Amino acid sequence: MEPVSNSFTVDLRRLGVLRELARRGSLARTAAALHLTPSAVSQQLTALSREVGVPLIERAGRGVRLTGQARVLLEHADVMAAQWEEARAALSAWQEGRRGEVTVGAFSSAITGLLPHALRPLTEQHPDVRITVVEAEPPDLFTRLDAGEVDLAIAVDFAAAPPHTDRRYTRVDLLVDTLDLALPAAHRLAREQDIPLRDLAGDTWIVGDPRSCCGAITRSLCAANGFTPDIRHAVNDWQSLAALVEAGLGVALVPRLVQPLHRPGLVLRSPAGPPPTRHVFAAVRAGSDGDPILSAVLEQLRATAARINPYPPSSRTSPQPLRASR
Structure with a gap:
């Protein structure tokens, strides 16, 4: 393999494949999540390895595992993804948030008890913003968020959700x-x-x-x-x-x-x-929260959650009955 060049270029889409492999742990699961074949995933990773000049995966039994160089690259990939989202947010802010589209992915009971109360005032305040809701749960919800198929995710803290320390996302705790x-x-x-x-x-x-x-x-x-x-x-x-x-x-x-x-x-x-109890939170891709439309949706979700449940996730007071469906 060629040594690392001072002028190497990287395809961000291939970096996305590497990030998904780090999350899924196998070529087969990565391929299923990205709607590709395992062979296509392997080809993308091989091409990325040539681009950066270091090995990124190695055989481990019948599967593969990330190399140390791959983990170093992933640390920078998270930063690059956040910076790219900041650039997108800056371009969107140029339009002052008057028009746009937001796709919200959420689990079923959030769609029932939270989103109707939050989205009704949003559509009244921003009539030229198109808001789409899709039902999804982790881990697929966050695969779709990473891929840009969803702009904002509403999820619950449990094993399938990303940890608080995941730098790929900006997170807003909503309610208990x-x-x-x-x-x-x-x-x-x-x-x-x-x-x-x-x-x-x-x-x-x-x-x-x-x-x-x-x-x-x-x-x-x-x-x-x-x-x-x-x-x-x-x-x-x-x-x-x-x-x-x-x-x-x-x-x-x-x-x-x-x-x-x-x-x-x-x-x-x-x-x-x-x-x-279960802790409900919203998440967007790191850097994208500067988008004025996404910011407005997050703020409305936060305000609606506060009305539904006066005891936020950080409160030590016992949660009281929710009244969202009245």
């Missing part, structure tokens, strides 16, 4: 969402308050996909209370889940962002002990 127990009205504990989860160990549970936030939280909480839930129904749609609970087919944990569920045969009760 509490989860309640959803029980059929005829359930033996329906009249009780502060129900220990352990008392529901023998019940049938209705739980979403384990890769989703609420699905992961439910499984984790049940495990922390000493049992594995008997998951009879795997449902991600909240209205469908509520209908099953109302029919007496199981119990579930439901976030307050999607309440009330308008089901007369369903009751909501608090679990005993500290309330189960």
Whole structure:
């Protein structure tokens, strides 16, 4: 391989492939995320390696791993990506934010309980700004954010989300969402308050996909209370889940962002002990928060979240019931 040149050039799209490999850990998963073939991913990385003059991947068993030089390059790639986003934001600011497009990616209950309250005033204040909403969850949500398919992501802190220290994103904490127990009205504990989860160990549970936030939280909480839930129904749609609970087919944990569920045969009760919560945040690509339109959307989200939940994520006060759906 040629030594590193003082005048080497780098294709930013190939840098994006390397960043995705660092995130996904394998050529196959990287190819699937970028809608390429593993062979195409390998070719892109080989071309990037020639451009910079150092090896970037090496064989590791049946797969590959990043070299030390690749990790050094990735540190600079994050800086370059942020600077490129700053340049884009500066060009957009030239237009004073009067026109533009913003695509917001969010998980389903944020679309139900947060976005309608935030986007209505935005569309009134900025009638020439086109705002599009798509449903997505980490890690794919952040792959789409990196690729520019989404301009702003709304997500929940859990294993699939990027850490607070990830320099690729500017992050705004929004609110703490509490989860309640959803029980059929005829359930033996329906009249009780502060129900220990352990008392529901023998019940049938209705739980979403384990890769989703609420699905992961439910499984984790049940495990922390000493049992594995008997998951009879795997449902991600909240209205469908509520209908099953109302029919007496199981119990579930439901976030307050999607309440009330308008089901007369369903009751909501608090679990005993500290309330189960999830932290909701917004993120944009590092450097892009200078875009006047994105800045306006972030500010409206922050203001709306403060109205929905007076106890922000940094507060030490116990979260109170959310009232977003009234």
